Amino acid sequence: MLWPLLLLLAWVAVGTACTRLCLASARAGADPTVVRSDLTLYEAAFLSGGPARVAELTLVAMARQRRLLLAHTGWATVVDPDGRDDMERSVIGAIGPRGQSRIAPVRQSAAAAESVRRLADRLVAAGLAVPEGTRTTIAGAVRQVRGAALAVAALGTVALLTPTLVSGESRALIALWFALPLILALGCLAIARVEVHPYSRWASPAGQRLLAALARYAEGDDDRTYLTSVAVRGVRAAGEPGVRAAFEHR
Structure with missing residues (x-):
């Protein structure tokens, strides 16, 4: 059977990308002690x-x-x-x-x-700027998660179109298995958009809030x-x- 191998590749891609995004968000994230x-x-x-x-x-x-x-x-x-x-x-x-x-x-x-x-x-x-080593990490991690989501969709399509499915295997069940890593990837993107958007190269979330307040004036x-x-x-x-x-x- 080919589709379990494709599913494994999908989980590896999504798991790697989501882990990178979570770590990048945590590093750029925020210092709760910011008082500026x-x-x-x-x-x-x-x-x-x-x-x-x-x-x-x-x-x-x-x-x-x-x-x-x-x-x-x-x-x-x-x-x-x-x-x-x-x-x-x-x-x-x-x-x-x-x-x-x-x-x-x-x-x-x-x-x-x-x-x-x-x-x-x-x-x-002061917790207002992103450390140098992680300035491009969040945007890159977001792109990787988007790529992983597209890869899951592509792998799922290949699995569903493979003509060598053994009897008794349901295409709906296979689609459901591939939907799980896709949901994980889309969920990570949604959380990242709420928590760390816009994906600034320089300002941390705390710094972005101060910039937003400054921009109004x-x-x-x-x-x-x-x-x-x-x-x-x-x-x-x-x-x-x-x-x-x-x-x-x-």
Whole structure:
């Protein structure tokens, strides 16, 4: 009989995928001792878009204060060489002693700076960010469970279409056996959607809740709400077409 072997393969696929998803959700999940109720702009930027978003926010903030010029041609020019915090000093250092550089390498260098790594470590310790080793795990595990569900359906179809079923075996019974691992896979996906959706690469569920609260106030023209919008939504939220063009230029 072929169908028991196919059923075994289905259970292995679903069991492996669901176990991975459960472990990933537990690791990214949540620290119940989180007591933070607000985020700094740098923290919001990291939780929304990672190190690159922090670098972008720093560049936009400095340009907003006229301490840095962002040309639509993709160049950044230093106006005030005195950084007010570690992030700004990282950006100025990435631009270099000539005071002018392309934006793309500046963003890449600033995103890899020690100040950003320290920020990430603080957010992980606070239970707001996903640890580095598990940042892509939840989304990957969800995809694996979806693939396992499709594999179960395919294996079940093959089993039902196999012409060598021995007499007395009911196709309905075989379909029921294959329905069990399929129900398990779909149930895991439903639980994951409720518990850890959206499947963020950077923010833990606790961090996502703070971001959601912050996003409601990211509308307006004053500096704080403008930069909050950039931190949460990225450079595409910048109101000036020239700023967006500066980052989009290749």
